[in-house]
Amino acid sequence: MVPVQLVLAVAMALLVQARPKFLSGHFYLWTIPLAVSELAAGLVWLSVFDSRGYLNSLLVSWGVSDTGVQWLTYTNTGTMLLAVVIAEIWRATSLVFVIVVAGIQMVPKDFDEAAQVFGASAWQRLWHVTLPQLKPSLQVALILRTILALQAFAVAQALTGRDFPLLVGETYQWYVNLQNPAVASAAALVVLALSLATALFYLRTMRQQEAAK
Template sequence: MPPAGPTRASRLAGSPWLLLAPSLVLMLLLFGWPLVQGVLAAFRDEAGFTLAHWQRLFDDPYFFRALRNTLLLIVIVVPVQLVLAVGMALLMQARPRFLSGHFYLWTVPLAVSELAAGLVWLSIFAERGYLNSLLVSLGLSENGVQWLGYQNTGSMLFTVVVAEIWRATSLVFVIVVAGVQLIPRDYDEAAQVFGASIWQRLRHVTLPLLKPSLQVALILRTILALQAFAVAQALTGRDFPLLVGETYQWYVNLQNPAVASAVALVVLALSLGTAVLYLRAMRGGGR
């Protein structure tokens, strides 16, 4: 008589889905349910389905300014942070003196909250801040520069970019360092034996092997840049609006959760779109 096959209960007990079930339930409760409620709030009112909330959002002059500023912040900050993080990680790989000191120094901003970082840079870029005091004392400016003046959009963007680069480059750095540590040194040494220059080794050996870490760093940093709020709020208030800041304005100050949900869905769509773009681009680059 042939042996009996595994029962349905035994198959279920050995299924990986059983181990994943608690995490899946937690994810659904923490993210799935709020997402459903946000979508319903953005597309419904007392009478049912409506696009009135979106029309009100698009009629708001701050929305498109916030969208432009957020995209500018991503386009400028993310590439600069990636280049800095790769350079810092390669320096760590060269094992300079006081290696641990370099690592801890570069990761200090990770321990600083966004709001605290914004206040620190506010003390530097304010009208009577440290930077203007230095410029006046050196005779480079008579009364200082209005870095945070509401009419100086370019200088406000500059201050937010500098603050974000200082605050969040360490996050990208930690991810890239972890990736560099996983690359066998034999590959780089073999490339040196065959006469490859430092740039050739970087382009053809290090960066291709770093692709998974760079992909994670790009996706995570872009999503976090889309959520930037506290630094810009501390530096410029609503003179330099960002998308998440507009969500806060609509929800807290204007008492309109429906329009706030619409802005949040825009942030979600941009986050998903950039993640898919990075995944396709990095996958295509490896063919």
């Protein structure tokens, strides 16, 4: 999910920077998911992907399927994963978007204008001017979003229940349902170790790139 969210967030931030018509409408529309809890987001997408949900209703009405698709059944792990990924992308991309928008406001316009004077294309300006200036914001967004992705639970729980196990979900299962705090603590430590290792990896990679330059 994280690379897709970064690409979408940068694209949305560049569109906002271009100041299209109804700019405030675009901004508020994309940040609405920030006000929605994880569980509520899962229930919203459950109404879409359920066997009697909106998506199957459209498929049946259009004649694409006679009975609809069982998106969330445990036998269709691919569609189940797809549903969880789509729900998480909708819910959490707005967080990355806000961070990138804040960072893109700090990029001096003089650099982009100078690149235009020297004949750089839009893609060259994005790759060689905008993205390098956005690196601190992208680093923060990447670390934060990856850590939060490792803690994803409520969306998958609302959509699939126990059919789509996650690390944090296993922690909940062992602590609440199986009444085994020791195993739950061990699973939580795994999440903590992965989060720390990921953050250190990102920071070291960024630092090595800066040193290479």
